[in-house]
Amino acid sequence: MQVIENLKVKEKLYTEKLENGLTVMIIPKKGMKKKYIIWGTNYGSNESSFIVPGETEVTTVPDGVAHFLEHKMFEQENGRNSLDVLTEIGVNANAYTTNDHTAYLYECTEHFYEALDEFMDYVQHPYFTDENVEKEKGIIGQEIMMYDDYPDWKVYLNALQAMYHKFPVRLDIVGTIETISKIDKDILYKCYNTFYNPSNMAMVICGDFEPDNILQEIKKRLIDIKANGEIKRIYPEEPEGIVKEKITQNMEVSRPLYTIGIKDKPLDTCEGNGKEELVKKHIAIEILLHLLFGESSDLYKQLYDKGIISGSPNMEYEFSRGYAHILISGQSNQPEEVYKAFREQLKKMKENGIDEAQFNRIRKTLYGDYIKEYNDVTDIARMFLADYFKGINSFDYIEQIMTVNTEYAQQVLKEVFNENMMVLSVVSM
Amino acid sequence: MNYQVKEIKKGINMHLINNNKFKTNLISIFLTTELNRENVTKNAIIPAILRRGSKTMPTQEKISIELEEMYGASFNCGIDKRGDNQVLKFYMESINNNFLPEGENDLLQQTMGKLLEIVFNPLVEENGFHEEYVAQEKNNIKQLIEGKIDNKARYAIDRCTEEMYKGHQFSLYKYGYVEDLENIDKNELYQYYQELLKTCKIDIFVSGIIEDNIYDIVCQSNEIQQLESREPKYIKTSLEVIPQNHEQIVQESMDVTQGKLILGLNISLEDEDMQYDALIYNGILGGSANSKLFQNVREKASLAYVASSSYLKAKNNIFINCGIEIENYEKALQIVKQQLDQMKQGEFTENDVEIAKKVMIDAIQTIDDEQDTEIMYFFGQEFCENKLDIEQYIKRIEKVTKEAVLKIAQKVEIDTIYFLKN
Numbered sequence: 001m002q003v004i005e006n007l008k009v010k011e012k013l014y015t016e017k018l019e020n021g022l023t024v025m026i027i028p029k030k031g032m033k034k035k036y037i038i039w040g041t042n043y044g045s046n047e048s049s050f051i052v053p054g055e056t057e058v059t060t061v062p063d064g065v066a067h068f069l070e071h072k073m074f075e076q077e078n079g080r081n082s083l084d085v086l087t088e089i090g091v092n093a094n095a096y097t098t099n100d101h102t103a104y105l106y107e108c109t110e111h112f113y114e115a116l117d118e119f120m121d122y123v124q125h126p127y128f129t130d131e132n133v134e135k136e137k138g139i140i141g142q143e144i145m146m147y148d149d150y151p152d153w154k155v156y157l158n159a160l161q162a163m164y165h166k167f168p169v170r171l172d173i174v175g176t177i178e179t180i181s182k183i184d185k186d187i188l189y190k191c192y193n194t195f196y197n198p199s200n201m202a203m204v205i206c207g208d209f210e211p212d213n214i215l216q217e218i219k220k221r222l223i224d225i226k227a228n229g230e231i232k233r234i235y236p237e238e239p240e241g242i243v244k245e246k247i248t249q250n251m252e253v254s255r256p257l258y259t260i261g262i263k264d265k266p267l268d269t270c271e272g273n274g275k276e277e278l279v280k281k282h283i284a285i286e287i288l289l290h291l292l293f294g295e296s297s298d299l300y301k302q303l304y305d306k307g308i309i310s311g312s313p314n315m316e317y318e319f320s321r322g323y324a325h326i327l328i329s330g331q332s333n334q335p336e337e338v339y340k341a342f343r344e345q346l347k348k349m350k351e352n353g354i355d356e357a358q359f360n361r362i363r364k365t366l367y368g369d370y371i372k373e374y375n376d377v378t379d380i381a382r383m384f385l386a387d388y389f390k391g392i393n394s395f396d397y398i399e400q401i402m403t404v405n406t407e408y409a410q411q412v413l414k415e416v417f418n419e420n421m422m423v424l425s426v427v428s429m
Numbered sequence: 430m431n432y433q434v435k436e437i438k439k440g441i442n443m444h445l446i447n448n449n450k451f452k453t454n455l456i457s458i459f460l461t462t463e464l465n466r467e468n469v470t471k472n473a474i475i476p477a478i479l480r481r482g483s484k485t486m487p488t489q490e491k492i493s494i495e496l497e498e499m500y501g502a503s504f505n506c507g508i509d510k511r512g513d514n515q516v517l518k519f520y521m522e523s524i525n526n527n528f529l530p531e532g533e534n535d536l537l538q539q540t541m542g543k544l545l546e547i548v549f550n551p552l553v554e555e556n557g558f559h560e561e562y563v564a565q566e567k568n569n570i571k572q573l574i575e576g577k578i579d580n581k582a583r584y585a586i587d588r589c590t591e592e593m594y595k596g597h598q599f600s601l602y603k604y605g606y607v608e609d610l611e612n613i614d615k616n617e618l619y620q621y622y623q624e625l626l627k628t629c630k631i632d633i634f635v636s637g638i639i640e641d642n643i644y645d646i647v648c649q650s651n652e653i654q655q656l657e658s659r660e661p662k663y664i665k666t667s668l669e670v671i672p673q674n675h676e677q678i679v680q681e682s683m684d685v686t687q688g689k690l691i692l693g694l695n696i697s698l699e700d701e702d703m704q705y706d707a708l709i710y711n712g713i714l715g716g717s718a719n720s721k722l723f724q725n726v727r728e729k730a731s732l733a734y735v736a737s738s739s740y741l742k743a744k745n746n747i748f749i750n751c752g753i754e755i756e757n758y759e760k761a762l763q764i765v766k767q768q769l770d771q772m773k774q775g776e777f778t779e780n781d782v783e784i785a786k787k788v789m790i791d792a793i794q795t796i797d798d799e800q801d802t803e804i805m806y807f808f809g810q811e812f813c814e815n816k817l818d819i820e821q822y823i824k825r826i827e828k829v830t831k832e833a834v835l836k837i838a839q840k841v842e843i844d845t846i847y848f849l850k851n
Binding site for chain 2: 008009010029030031032033034081083084087088089090091092093107108109110111135136137138139140141142143145146148149150151251252253254255294295296301304305307310331333361362364365366367368369371372374375376377
């Protein structure tokens with residue numbers, strides 16, 4: 001196993017790529033009672049067109065298959081549902097689907113290995129029937145309707161639809177009632193066999209473990225499957241510009257919700273950039289967002305004093321294969337004013353440059369934030385998995401942060417915070 | 430034992446939780462006072478004003494800058510309803526010594542100093558709070574109160590609670606009422622704040638790598654020295670069953686896609702100890718993927734994505750929560766009622782009890798893996814007659830039997846059926 005130690009946060013990562021292509025990452029946490037394991041496939045809602053290794057034809061499936069698969073994986077041939085079995089063992093199991101990956105997990109204090117038998121068995125043995133697939137449509141239908149009542153989900157999704165013409169990140173992860181109605185067991189098997197190959201998967205374990213032991217236990221439970229070749233993922237070609245600057249939806253909310261989006265070029269389309277660049281860019285964007293709209297910023301003070309905002313907005317940079325964007329979200333009676341003021345502040349910062357002292361202070365803050373991410377075994381495991389599928393080792397953020405300077409940030413400010421790529425999504429009465 | 434309570438003055442306690450497995454130290458200050466119609470809105474607005482500025486850090490900007498310099502120490506505050514009490518909560522978290530770059534001073538004392546100042550030493554002008562802050566925060570609280578409708582699932586549970594407890598203090602909304610805001614002025618509010626500090630229960634929690642002297646530092650601080658000992662005005666958990674609505678049905682309409690079905694249940698317990706049996710009852714009914722509600726409403730009937738129940742220990746109520754197609758109301762309600770009847774008839778197995786216990790114990794064992802969770806656990810014990818530590822808690826859950834759960838089932842009654850539809 002390869003061991004990577006981070007001296008700043010004082011944690012170690014043990015990692016190995018097994019013969020069948022599966023990557024296993026172990027982050028031991030002495031003294032923690034909670035044990036956490038997460039097994040993910042590099043396959044999310046964005047992958048609805050692909051070429052199966054060994055084939056030449058393109059396969060296209062309905063939107064929402066990755067999430068549907070996640071629901072159906074628990075079903076077993078013996079008529080049991082693995083979620084029930086795991087609960088009976090006394091562990092807390094779950095699963096989730098994102099735009100770029102799907103993950104299965106459980107956490108517990110005791111009975112870890114007993115649960116591991118069931119866990120690794122069900123992820124490696126799908127069992128889909130016409131009947132169990134049909135039944136799930138009712139449940140997922142209710143999940144879709146539940147999201148329909150979340151204004152914060154709608155304002156987010158609308159921002160993506162204002163930014164992206166074609167790229168599937170603009171679609172709901174769960175699909176629609178219409179698209180899921182077309183899903184059948186053959187589609188599920190095809191996607192499973194393509195994307196749930198060990199070479200397309202990674203596993204992260206966090207808790208009080210001895211790395212060699214746990215690795216052996218995992219190897220013992222793997223079924224014999226060879227690594228398959230490369231899956232060719234096909235995404236629609238996304239035009240550079242945005243779809244439209246403004247998008248509004250009416251819902252019964254007390255006060256408008258807004259999301260400001262800034263569409264960015266994904267790094268894999270920028271020439272010659274490695275993953276080191278990805279991390280540095282991400283850090284720089286986080287610092288810039290703090291400087292522009294954090295709680296100590298002029299903009300925050302100005303809008304707060306006028307009663308336009310009443311708290312700090314959520315700000316993040318989302319990126320993965322084929323897409324990248326900044327999102328700033330909050331609630332305000334005057335979303336247009338927030339948008340206008342943000343654009344003005346941005347212009348000012350571009351003209352006046354970045355204040356060195358402020359920059360250093362925010363960088364310190366971010367350093368502390370990165371350290372805090374290592375308190376909880378769940379957070380650690382999820383972070384390493386999500387970053388892994390982006391080609392990143394999570395430690396790199398702590399390692400790189402001090403190398404990000406004002407000069408570099410200035411350049412990112414110019415390139416990424418492009419006024420022509422900005423959108424405003426609003427949900428209001 | 431790594432948990433210790435030290436009395437600072439009567440009614441003011443310091444709780445020390447020593448733990449070196451975290452990257453951070455977390456400090457919390459809780460001010461607890463009886464929930465009542467007269468003061469609920471004032472209590473809700475106070476944290477919002479305090480976070481705007483203190484004596485030496487008079488603006489929010491200044492507070493933010495100081496915290497940023499402390500490697501992103503974070504401040505947070507909020508309002509909670511705990512039984513018939515209202516709790517004003519304040520938190521500050523900073524990274525501990527082991528993770529500061531070399532040459533930096535320990536942050537714990539500094540963090541404690543800042544938090545004490547924000548809570549107990551506000552910016553005061555002419556015997557009142559800063560006028561502008563009061564005006565702005567009145568407006569913000571107004572928005573917060575009106576924001577109640579934004580999360581429909583949460584809203585449905587709040588509404589069900591209000592209908593159950595109509596006319597009783599527990600029906601009060603934790604952020605208060607818009608009509609009260611008009612009459613709040615900076616001087617009167619400041620007077621009320623001073624009065625609150627004289628009478629409320631004060632708990633200061635510190636979790637992390639704690640230096641021995643932190644207790645003395647807190648005791649000797651100006652902020653704490655100003656405070657007097659008190660007979661704190663707060664309410665311990667009572668077993669009395671207040672709602673008497675006998676299956677009242679409340680239906681309301683809103684712009685929703687999915688119907689939210691909430692059932693509020695009463696449990697009449699004879700003694701506090703039975704609460705642990707009630708926890709397991711709830712586990713079997715709707716606490717996990719194996720529960721009756723999840724299995725029957727979701728997996729078998731395919732009617733819902735969310736079908737669960739939660740036990741509110743502070744009031745001995747269970748809330749059943751299902752998100753369903755609006756036209757399936759009757760069907761879903763019937764299945765839910767069936768599950769309650771089955772529990773009453775003893776139609777659950779020893780194995781169901783064992784599974785619910787395992788799930789519960791697993792959750793208890795991880796309480797001290799998260800600083801905030803551990804703090805909230807010990808804070809919750811403050812409202813019980815018999816305080817249990819985590820070991821005792823586990824032992825008590827291990828003792829729950831099928832007979833005990835069946836006994837709980839006999840004491841469960843539907844009080845209110847609330848349905849939010851379009």
